Amino acid sequence: xxxxxxxxxxxxxxxxxxxxxxxxxxxxxxxxxxxxxxxxxxxxxxxxxxxxxxxxxxxxxxxxxxxxxxxxxxxxxxxxxxxxxxxxxxxxxxxxxxxxxxxxxxxxxxxxxxxxxxxxxxxxxxxxxxxxxxxxxxxxxxxxxxxxxxxxxxxxxxxxxxxxxxxxxxxxxxxxxxxxxxxxxxxxxxxxxxxxxxxxxxxxxxxxxxxxxxxxxxxxxxxxxxxxxxxxxxxxxxxxxxxxxxxxxxxxxxxxxxxxxxxx
Ligand SMILES: C[S@@+](CC[C@H](N)C(=O)[O-])C[C@H]1O[C@@H](n2cnc3c(N)ncnc32)[C@H](O)[C@@H]1O
Numbered sequence: 001x002x003x004x005x006x007x008x009x010x011x012x013x014x015x016x017x018x019x020x021x022x023x024x025x026x027x028x029x030x031x032x033x034x035x036x037x038x039x040x041x042x043x044x045x046x047x048x049x050x051x052x053x054x055x056x057x058x059x060x061x062x063x064x065x066x067x068x069x070x071x072x073x074x075x076x077x078x079x080x081x082x083x084x085x086x087x088x089x090x091x092x093x094x095x096x097x098x099x100x101x102x103x104x105x106x107x108x109x110x111x112x113x114x115x116x117x118x119x120x121x122x123x124x125x126x127x128x129x130x131x132x133x134x135x136x137x138x139x140x141x142x143x144x145x146x147x148x149x150x151x152x153x154x155x156x157x158x159x160x161x162x163x164x165x166x167x168x169x170x171x172x173x174x175x176x177x178x179x180x181x182x183x184x185x186x187x188x189x190x191x192x193x194x195x196x197x198x199x200x201x202x203x204x205x206x207x208x209x210x211x212x213x214x215x216x217x218x219x220x221x222x223x224x225x226x227x228x229x230x231x232x233x234x235x236x237x238x239x240x241x242x243x244x245x246x247x248x249x250x251x252x253x254x255x256x257x258x259x260x261x262x263x264x
Contacts, residue, residue, distance in 0.1 A: 012037055020112070027108055028101045032078030036112045041078060041105070051080050051140075054167070057237035059084075062136070062165070066090040072134040072159055074124050075142035079106030079117065081165075085136065086115040096122035096130065124152045133161030140167040140240070145211045149199075153228045154256035157248045164230060167240040171200055172217035174238060197223040229255060 020039045024030070033042035033049055047053070066088040073082045076095030086093050095117060097103050103119050110117040122129060124142060137160045139153075146152050156164065173194040183190055190196050197220035206212040216224065218238075225232055225241055229248030232241050248255060250264075258264040 023108065027105045030078050030105055031102070032080040032105070032109075034078055034080060034083070034109050036109060041109070054237065054240070055080070055084060058165070058240050061234045061236040061242055062088070064088060066136070069135040070094075070132075070161075071136045071138065072096070072130065073138040073140075074127075074156060074159075075140065075145075076106055076119065076138075077102045077141075079109050079119065081138045081140060082106065082117050082119070083110060083113060083115055085138075086110070086117055090136075093117045094130070094134075095119045096124075098123050124155060127155050127159055130159065133159055135162035136165060137163070138165045140165065141169075143168040144213065144215050147213050149214050150224060150228070151256070153224060154254070154259070157228050157230070157245055158254055158256070160243075160245050160248075162244070163233075164243045164245075165240065166225065166243060168221055169212070169215050170218050170221060170239050171215045172198065174218045176219045176222055195219050 017038060020036060024036065024039055024041050030041040031045075032051060033040055033045050042050070066085060067090075069085075069090045071082070071085040071090045071093045073079075073085070073093065073095040076082050076097050077099075079095055082093045082095040093115075095103075095106055097106070097119070098121065100121065103121060106117075106119045110119070120130075124139070124146070125148070137156060139156050143149050143152065143166070175195040177195055179190070179196070194217070197217065199214045199216045199220050201214055202212050204210070206215070222232060222241070225243055229245055230243035231246045232243050234242035236242065250258060255264060
C-alpha cells in the first residue's frame with residue numbers, strides 16, 4: 001500500500017491531494033470538469049470530460065498568444081474558459097455568472113492553479129454594470145437557458161470590442177440555406193421546411209433541466225447572430241460560432257436601445 005505521505009509526481013503529497021479533493025467536494029456539484037493538480041472536479045459528467053471535449057474543437061480558432069487581450073466570460077460557471085484564456089496570457093479576464101456556487105468553484109479553481117482572474121456575480125441582462133468592451137467575449141452555453149435570448153444577445157454585442165465566441169445547444173435541423181429577402185403573406189410552405197430558422201420552446205423541462213427555454217436549430221442560431229449585427233467568421237464545431245460585430249449599431253446607436261425605444 002502507498003504510504004499516505006508519499007510525494008506524488010508534481011511534488012504534492014497524498015495528504016494534500018485528499019485535502020484538495022475534500023475542498024472540491026465541499027464546493028458542491030461541479031458542471032466543469034477541471035484538473036486541479038490531478039483532482040478532477042466533475043469526473044462523472046454526463047457529457048464526458050466536459051468542457052475539455054468541446055474546447056479541443058474550438059481551441060485552434062483562438063490565438064495561442066493572447067498577451068495584452070481582455071476577456072469577458074459570460075456564464076463562466078466553474079471558470080474553464082476563463083482559465084484557458086488566462087493560460088494563453090490574457091491581460092485581464094473577467095468571469096460573470098448568476099450562481100454563487102459556480103462563482104465560488106471558479107474562484108477556488110483559479111486560485112488553486114495560480115491564475116489571477118476576476119469573478120463577479122452578474123447577469124447577461126445587466127451587462128451595463130460592466131464597464132467597457134473586451135477583445136474576446138465568451139457567451140457559451142447560456143443562450144438556451146434564457147427566457148429572453150435575443151435581448152441577451154443584443155446586450156452581449158455591446159461588450160464585444162473584438163470577437164464573440166458563441167455556443168448554444170442546437171436541436172432540429174443542422175442545415176442552413178440562403179433564404180429570400182421576403183416572402184408573400186400566403187406562402188406557408190417555408191414554415192414546413194425544417195431548415196427554416198426556428199426555435200423550440202420548452203414549456204416544461206428538457207434534459208431534466210427546467211432552465212432550458214429556447215433551443216434553436218442551426219439556421220436560427222446563425223440568423224440571430226447576423227440579425228444582432230455580427231458577421232460569422234468561423235464555425236469550429238457544430239454548436240460554436242466565432243463572430244465580429246459589423247452592423248450592431250445604426251447611426252451610432254445599438255440595436256437594443258433602438259428596439260427598446262421603438263425606433264429600430
Ligand atoms: C450550461 S452552463 C455553461 C457554462 C460555460 N459557459 C460553458 O459553456 O461550459 C450555463 C451557465 O450560465 C449561467 N447563467 C444562467 N443564466 C445566466 C444569466 N442570466 N447571466 C449570466 N449567467 C447565467 C449558469 O449559472 C451557468 O453557470
